[in-house]
Amino acid sequence: MSNAPSVMILSDIRDILKAVVLARKEDMGMQIERAYCADLMSDVLAFSISHSLLITGLTNTQVIRTAEVATITAIVFIQNKRPDIQTIALADEKKIPLLVTDLSMFDTCGLLFEKGLRSCNGLEF
């Protein structure tokens, strides 16, 4: 297990999570500096930081709006929760890549943590 916080490339995150890309396939080279996971969008607005990855089980359009105003780089939906076509279209318009994984929230976070990704405001070890 790596102890150093690292910047991850979105395509690495896709591969680690065996995720399917739902929007912005062309943006898989984007860098992710931090991650935040929540189903409460107000928590995302309060505690996330710019250029981070949002991991969530919510799939409505407000998730995309939240990501847009909070300058979230990309979103991973867990447990194969898939947004509807309008939500995907909005993400595409706002240039926010969407990924979906079969993994649970716990496993998603655990795997990314193990590979060196760190939270927006958490432990540095």
Place this chain on the structure above:
Amino acid sequence: MENTEGVFFLTGKDFKNAGAASSSLKGILEGRGVPQPIIRRVAIAAFEAEMNVIIYAVAGMMNYTITDEMIKIRIQDMGPGIPNIEQAMKEGYSTAPDYIREMGFGSGMGLPNIKRNSDTLTVNSVVGEGTTVEFSMNLPPAE
């Protein structure tokens, strides 16, 4: 630079378009070259205020004024009003119904999030008539 002013009209329970006004405002701020960290603060505060109107009110409007010194946002709604503003300012206090919570909102972070991101905030409310939330962010002097 000349001042920029405008207004967005908000419709209660229109969840499909919830956040569209804040998104447009963000674009206007980007167009004026406002620093990104300030844009983020304004967009977050405006989005929370916009969601409050969508969730609780029949209708409302978001007025914005952008000068060289500050960004000022006023959101007025025709809603139920807030009986106890002090209580509503506390993190975690919410009267939102379950279906709102299932959408990821209504966790009692709305007004606290607006306060957290703004330099001034005033909330005026009359029960049965509506609420006016006004906040501003200072801009750094132009170089």
